[in-house]
Amino acid sequence: MILPTAEDVLQTIEATLETVLRPALSGTVEQSAAVSIGHLLRHVRLRLAREGQILLDNMSATRPLLAEIATFFSDIGEIDAAARIEAALARPSLPVGTYPTLTDLGGAAGLLRRELEVALARLQALRATHGEVPEYLRLRIAIRTWIAGQLQAEAELIEPAFSGRGPRR
Amino acid sequence: MNFNATWLQNYLSDRLGRAVTVLSLESFPRGSSRETWFGAYRLGNLAPPVEIVLRADHPSGAVDPTPLEQEFFIYERLGGAGLPVARALWWEDDPAWAPRPFYIREKIEGSWNIPHYSDPAPEYDALRIAVAKAHVEALAKVHAVDWQALGFAERLPVPVDATQAARNYVDAAKARYNARDGESLPIFLEAGEWLVDHAPTAARVCLCKGTNGLGEEVFRDGKVVALSDWEEVSIGDPASDFAFMQGFAEPRLRDGKQIWGMEQALDHYREVTGVTIQLSSVRYYQVVRALNLVVMARNSAANIHAKSAVGHIRQAWTGTEVIHIAKQVLGMAMGLVPPLGPERFAELNQTVDTQ
Structure with missing residues (x-):
């Protein structure tokens, strides 16, 4: 470990901003920028600490959901939609042999999320014809559960950094 | 340069x-x-x-x-x-x-701020109500504008009729979402479908200002002297303007009785225009507003991602906290997450010059 850690440094920057720089700022524009920076520094600290695991958990939740949707598409003859998902799931998502950066993880999770978005659009288009099919309904509920999980995970990176921490701008 | x-x-x-x-x-x-x-x-x-x-x-x-x-x-x-x-x-x-x-x-002489408007002392209740009523009357004038004669249909999406007004907002938001390559947000699609499923019929189809109210307009001596910030202007349901309103329809309680709030603002609008806007429609358009906010905040995030070296710090905030709260509102409407308290939303409007 390199000491001080990245989190240590960020916390020190935030404290210096708050105790040294902000009291010296008199203009509204400068004060506004300073408080925004403080919030975002806390947010970045949280992301350094937690975002990697959140992204891994998200990918672990997205992959089986996509696989279930692909099976449904295949079962109802939506061959192209099924093939697109299967191809996406078959692609290696992270670099092999090197430690993935947060950008790598975010990119990999984002690609899966993109596939889920495309699949959801297709499911919505099929609602008129398949909206009463039990598996269709189950998948739509599963997607909503996935969305709820996403929101809750995202809140871990937002609430402690911003909520109750003063003016935003 | x-x-x-x-x-x-x-x-x-x-x-x-x-x-x-x-x-x-x-x-x-x-x-x-x-x-x-x-x-x-x-x-x-x-x-x-x-x-x-x-x-x-x-x-x-x-x-x-x-x-x-x-x-x-x-x-x-x-x-x-x-x-x-x-x-x-x-x-x-x-x-x-x-x-x-x-x-x-x-530039019209005046200020976004209204002296004493935010002072909770009872002596300013009358001021607050008078200013809010004047703003409702200004919105009524906006809604009466002959937008067809002004050629607004050349630039703004127009619903075919009052039953399609809400759908028109959702479609416009989707068009803006799809026009920008940004983060994929399945919640946006899910919420768009939910909004279409729950769409109310508009009381009328008219010019709507979009974001409005305290912080958006120019006031002088407690009166609106300039309506500003027309970025979210639309042709649609006047209920949307009440949903997008800032600072003029918050509940004001005195001795346990609500002396002003959204209900009273809608009553005043009906007195002025003869048009009845349902509170449920206003609540609906608050969700539409969150959908629009997701589009804007996602756009901010994409801006920062593409041009971080010249990025504006507020766009970084919009692309992080603001989009999260907007998504939470969509999730709340669909019953996916527990409701957030009003104080959580109020925080977003705290600025260094209002402290």
């Missing part, structure tokens, strides 16, 4: 064909969707100062994905509509003059 007093002096001298002395050009600290600059110039040594407002996108791009030129178009057309709106003066996108495209409009 940057916006500064010297640049403005050269520009205006060329534009007006005579020597101009620029007295000031300062960035307005409030608002974050676009850059707003306040300037003043004089045409001759004895001439009175002329005050102007300059609007431009941030170097990293605007929060609002609708083009700046549309905002100028709206101001220009509304100039003849009998509303209190600043006169549009010039649009400029010549790279020889423009660090980036901008337009200039006249």
Whole structure:
């Protein structure tokens, strides 16, 4: 470990901003920028600490959901939609042999999320014809559960950094 | 080339064909969707100062994905509509003059702030209610504008009838979402479908201002002297303007009784216009507003990702906390997450100049 850690440094920057720089700022524009920076520094600290695991958990939740949707598409003859998902799931998502950066993880999770978005659009288009099919309904509920999980995970990176921490701008 | 007093002096001298002395050009600290600059110039040594407002996108791009030129178009057309709106003066996108495209409009004397409006003392209740009623009356005038005669259908999506007004908002939001390559957000699609499923019929189809209320308009002596910030203008349901309203429909309690709030604002609107807007429609359009906010905040995030070296700090905030809260509102409406308290939303409007 390199000491001080990245989190240590960020916390020190935030404290210096708050105790040294902000009291010296008199203009509204400068004060506004300073408080925004403080919030975002806390947010970045949280992301350094937690975002990697959140992204891994998200990918672990997205992959089986996509696989279930692909099976449904295949079962109802939506061959192209099924093939697109299967191809996406078959692609290696992270670099092999090197430690993935947060950008790598975010990119990999984002690609899966993109596939889920495309699949959801297709499911919505099929609602008129398949909206009463039990598996269709189950998948739509599963997607909503996935969305709820996403929101809750995202809140871990937002609430402690911003909520109750003063003016935003 | 940057916006500064010297640049403005050269520009205006060329534009007006005579020597101009620029007295000031300062960035307005409030608002974050676009850059707003306040300037003043004089045409001759004895001439009175002329005050102007300059609007431009941030170097990293605007929060609002609708083009700046549309905002100028709206101001220009509304100039003849009998509303209190600043006169549009010039649009400029010549790279020889423009660090980036901008337009200039006249500046109306006044302030976004209303003295004592936020003072909770009972003696200011009457002021608060009078100002809020005046704002509702100003919205009624907006809703009465002949938008077809002004050519707004050339620029804004128009619903086929009152039953399709809500659908029109969702489709417009989807078009803006799809036009920008940004983070994939399945919640956006899910919420769009939910909104179509729950769409109310509009009380009427009219010009709607979009974001409005405290912090958006210009006031003088407690009266609206200029309706500003037309970025979210639409042709649609007047309920949307009540949902997008800031600061003028919050519940005001005195001795345990609600003396003002959304119900009273809608009652006043009905007295003024004869049009009844359902509270449920206002609640519905608060979710539409969150959908629009997701589009704008996602646009901000994409701006920061593409041009972080010139990114505006508020766009970084919009792309993080604001989009999260907007998504939470969508999730709340669909029953996916527990509701957030009103204080959580109020926090977002806290600024250093209101502390």
